[in-house]
Amino acid sequence: MARAATTQRKALNTALAWLIGFLIFFPILWTILTSFKTEAQAIASPPIFLNFDWTLENYSVVQERSDYMRFLWNSIILAGGSTILGTMIAIPAAWSMAFVPSKRTKDILLWMLSTKMLPAVGVLYPIYLLFIQLGLLDSRAGLVIVLMLINLPIIVWMLYTYFREIPGEILEAARMDGATLKEEILYVLTPMAIPGIASTLLLNFILAWNEAFWTLNLTAVDAAPLTAFIASYSSPEGLFFAKLSAASTMAIAPILILGWFSQKQLVRGLTFGAVK
Amino acid sequence: MATQHSRSAARLMMAPAVILLLGWMLVPLTMTLFFSFKKYLPLRGDSVANGLEWVGFANYARFLSSSSFWPSVQATLIIVGGVLVITIVFGILLAILLDQPMWGQGVVRIMVIAPFFVMPTVSALVWKNMFMDPTNGILAHLWKAFGAEPVQWLSQASLPSLILIVSWQWLPFATLILLTAIQSLDSEQLEAAEMDGAPVLKRFWFIILPHLSRAITIVILIQTIFLLAIFAEIFVTTGGAFGTKTLSYLIFQRVLESQNVGLGSAGGVYAIILANILAVLLMRVVGKNLDA
8 A cells, every 4th residue: 555655656756856857958859850850840839849851951051150160179278178177277276275284274165266256247357358468358368267276276176075085094005015106196195185186077068068248259260169150050040940059969978978977977067165 | 994005096096086176177277377468369360379469458448348247147147047036946846746645756756856857959949939939839829829019039028938938947956956855854843833734835944944954055056056157058049139148158258269279268267256155055965965
């Protein structure tokens, strides 16, 4: 009797959860489906769900019209470059805070986090001006630096919370055996922290990939990543739903796949270790 | 015991990160503060090299007295408040649902989290065109199917539409964090309450909600910081028209579109002060956890 009741309840939960999950996911699903339709089918009334003539035409048109590959390459360089650079700067900092804490460690960590809260729009013009002066406007190098700086506090924090879980005795033992500081970090700490470092890299790659304030305001042509590529579709010309969908699908597909792998680390990274 | 040697090495290794962030914070901040006291209209030939005219607090006063200031504060509060209420209420309900035993939980989780990974420009454009377009959008088809007149979403109901788009992006974040918090709840406590005959609502109110309070605080603070800065969603949907000009969008327009840097910088200083008040609150919550 009780068993039947729980099975029934489980079935009810399942149905409800799948329905809500489907509704939340629907805009993404609909975008992916529309990207394979012709423009006429994309605006058909009533909408066609699955039984249309699948075509890859939109993808080739989008690539030809706006050179998708160049934007993709810029996104990879900006997100990858800023993440790797940031991690290289953050590992030593997180190491010293986790294993040689001083009275001020907590204050420094909190202060780093507070720089993340500086409203970007408040410093837009100074950065814009500095970029012009330094010849960095619309350059990949400039954007890599800005994206690295805005994510550096998160990278330091994430690494710090992961490093703190590694027992300090192991590092001390290495030190006793005569390992130098460099060896200690490179050969003892890093291998143990690989899972933590990997999830830090992943989350910050995603954040940098989706960043849409600095990438829209500081790029024009040469350094423009996929966020700018999509924004160029905001003024429609004729029939364009299917092409917009193809462009959107291409912009989000890589990160959706990466994101699904990182969902376990997401909470911790985004709450600065406050919720685990 | 950390030795003297490792202490100084530690300071050295922290230096690059600290110096970079210090520069990233202080240099632009000082410039914004400097510009905010100056008349600075680059299009009329003002430039730093020629020297800028000192105008005292005139920019600050003008920013507050401009006719777009209070509407922008109102729009900001409505958007931030609306998104917070929607994401937290539905986030709690969804988190409780996802915590129940069910088939295919992993797949549902993936579907629910997905919008968080969609870049802001894509989600804004997809919603604007494929869903909210008054002739070809899905919502227009849905309205017509029920014999109703399709709504001009982004002009007639601009704020609710924007709240819907932004909530869709942030609901996964709230759900994920609240779900993680719920999963850390001691299930024995709930079972004991159930055996004592506490009804569902009471169990929710007296056990689940208090347990979630810290996670809810964190969601509110982190989301507020990000929501105050939403940009791409407005940039590609309404461009600040139809009453969707938030405080940060207003500053953006003053600085880059009308090129009144002094005025925009004064607005920027207001925004920075506001963000800092919120930041202090968040620091308290996060900082407390650091000691534990």
